[in-house]
Amino acid sequence: MSQNRRDPEQVVAAARKGAAEAQRQQIEIIKQFAAIDCGTGDEEGNARVVEIIDRQLKLIKGIEITHHYAEGYGIHIVARLKPEKPEGKILLSAHTDTVFHRGDTAAYPYHEDGDTAYGLGIVDCKGGILVAIHAVRIMQEADMLPNKEIVFIFNCDEETGTPNGHAVFDTEIPGAEMAFVFEPSRDEDGVLTARKGACSITVEVFGKKAHSGVNYLDGRSATVELGHMLVRLYENNDNVRGIQFNPAALYGGDYGTGIVSDHATAKVGVRVACQADIDKVKEIIARVEKETYIEGTKTEIRIDRISVPMERNEKNVQLYETVHKAGLLLGKDLPEQASGGSGDASYFSYRGVPAVDALGPYMYKIHSTDESMRLSSFEEKTALFAVVLGIL
Structure with a gap:
C-alpha cells in the first residue's frame, strides 16, 4: 500500500497504541536477555538468545526464519516476511552479541532505577531487536505494512567487526531499497546518516x-x-x-x-x-x-x-528524511547525526544501500558494566519505526 492511501493520523494512532501495549512484553524479554552471557564467540549463549528471538519473530504471521551457522560465533538469524507481489525490499539489522565475558551477567544483573534499566547488552543491541520485531508486528496487525519484502538480519559477530556476517548481508543486499539499523539511540535522539570506520x-x-x-x-x-x-x-x-x-x-x-x-x-x-x-x-x-x-x-x-566508514550521502539523507517525518508526526524533531563509532550500517551504505542507524532504545554507557537504557524509549522507538513502516 502506498503512502498517499493512508491517513497519517490513523498510522500514528495504530503505532502509539501498539507500542504502548508492547512495552511490558519487551521489558520482560529484555530481562531474559540480560541474564545470558553472549559475548562474541560464546556459542552456548548465542543459542539461548536465538531461541528467545525466534519466539518473538513467530509473533509475526507468515514469517520465515532461517539460521546460518558460523563456527566459532554461533547463529546468524535471517527472517523474511514477503507479500505475494512485493514492491521492493527493506532490510532491518541488529546484532545479538555483546562485548562481555562469561560470568559478567551474574556479576552485573539486571535491575531498574525509575525509568532506567541496567543490564549487559540490553541496549547494545537486544533492545533494538525487540523494537524492530514489534514495530513490524504492530503494523501487520493494523494492516499498515508497506507492500515490500521485509528481511530481518540479526548477526552474532558485530562486536568484532562482522567478519563472518558480511557474507550473510551480501546474500540479502541485492534488490534492497533501504536498510534500517537498530543500534541504540543517543544524544538528542539523533538518527545517524554517517559513521566512522576503523582500521x-x-x-x-x-x-x-x-x-x-x-x-x-x-x-x-x-x-x-x-x-x-x-x-x-x-x-x-x-x-x-x-x-x-x-x-x-x-x-x-x-x-x-x-x-x-x-x-x-x-x-x-x-x-x-x-x-x-x-x-x-x-x-x-x-x-x-x-x-x-x-x-x-x-x-x-x-x-x-x-x-568501512558510513559516509554521509544523498541517499542516506533521503532515508533520514523519512524517519524525520515519522518523528514529526509523533511530535518529535529528530536531528540528523554522525557517530565516531563503526557499525553494520556502514557496510550496507558502502554496498550502495541507503541506510540509517540508531533506531533502537536510548542508551547510556554501553560497553561498560553500567550499560543502561531509558525504559520509556522502548515505546518511543517502537512507535517511531511503526510510523516509518506506515508511511513508506
Missing part, C-alpha cells in the same frame, strides 16, 4: 637478542624500536580530520629484563571518516614502516581489518 593494525618489530649485562651493545632492541614506531604513528595524528592512532595491546620482552628483546608487537586502532582517510592511513604506515630508529631492526606494519 585494525599490527606493528611487528624484529630485533637482535643479546645479554643485557654482558653484551648489551650487540643487541638490537625490538621493544625500543616498537616504542619509536608508536610515537611516530602518534605524531601523524590529524586531530582536525579525525585520523587518530590508538595503540592498545603491547607485547615484547618475553625473556625478561636480562635479555635485549628481539621481537615486539602492538595492536593499534585508527578511526576513519571516509575512503580517502583509509588511503591516508595506508600512506602513513608505509612511510613510518621505513623510518628505522635502531639500525639493525626491521618493522612490518600491516592492516588486519578495515571496517
Whole structure:
C-alpha cells in the first residue's frame, strides 16, 4: 500500500497504541536477555538468545526464519516476511552479541532505577531487536505494512567487526531499497546518516637478542624500536580530520629484563571518516614502516581489518528524511547525526544501500558494566519505526 492511501493520523494512532501495549512484553524479554552471557564467540549463549528471538519473530504471521551457522560465533538469524507481489525490499539489522565475558551477567544483573534499566547488552543491541520485531508486528496487525519484502538480519559477530556476517548481508543486499539499523539511540535522539570506520593494525618489530649485562651493545632492541614506531604513528595524528592512532595491546620482552628483546608487537586502532582517510592511513604506515630508529631492526606494519566508514550521502539523507517525518508526526524533531563509532550500517551504505542507524532504545554507557537504557524509549522507538513502516 502506498503512502498517499493512508491517513497519517490513523498510522500514528495504530503505532502509539501498539507500542504502548508492547512495552511490558519487551521489558520482560529484555530481562531474559540480560541474564545470558553472549559475548562474541560464546556459542552456548548465542543459542539461548536465538531461541528467545525466534519466539518473538513467530509473533509475526507468515514469517520465515532461517539460521546460518558460523563456527566459532554461533547463529546468524535471517527472517523474511514477503507479500505475494512485493514492491521492493527493506532490510532491518541488529546484532545479538555483546562485548562481555562469561560470568559478567551474574556479576552485573539486571535491575531498574525509575525509568532506567541496567543490564549487559540490553541496549547494545537486544533492545533494538525487540523494537524492530514489534514495530513490524504492530503494523501487520493494523494492516499498515508497506507492500515490500521485509528481511530481518540479526548477526552474532558485530562486536568484532562482522567478519563472518558480511557474507550473510551480501546474500540479502541485492534488490534492497533501504536498510534500517537498530543500534541504540543517543544524544538528542539523533538518527545517524554517517559513521566512522576503523582500521585494525599490527606493528611487528624484529630485533637482535643479546645479554643485557654482558653484551648489551650487540643487541638490537625490538621493544625500543616498537616504542619509536608508536610515537611516530602518534605524531601523524590529524586531530582536525579525525585520523587518530590508538595503540592498545603491547607485547615484547618475553625473556625478561636480562635479555635485549628481539621481537615486539602492538595492536593499534585508527578511526576513519571516509575512503580517502583509509588511503591516508595506508600512506602513513608505509612511510613510518621505513623510518628505522635502531639500525639493525626491521618493522612490518600491516592492516588486519578495515571496517568501512558510513559516509554521509544523498541517499542516506533521503532515508533520514523519512524517519524525520515519522518523528514529526509523533511530535518529535529528530536531528540528523554522525557517530565516531563503526557499525553494520556502514557496510550496507558502502554496498550502495541507503541506510540509517540508531533506531533502537536510548542508551547510556554501553560497553561498560553500567550499560543502561531509558525504559520509556522502548515505546518511543517502537512507535517511531511503526510510523516509518506506515508511511513508506
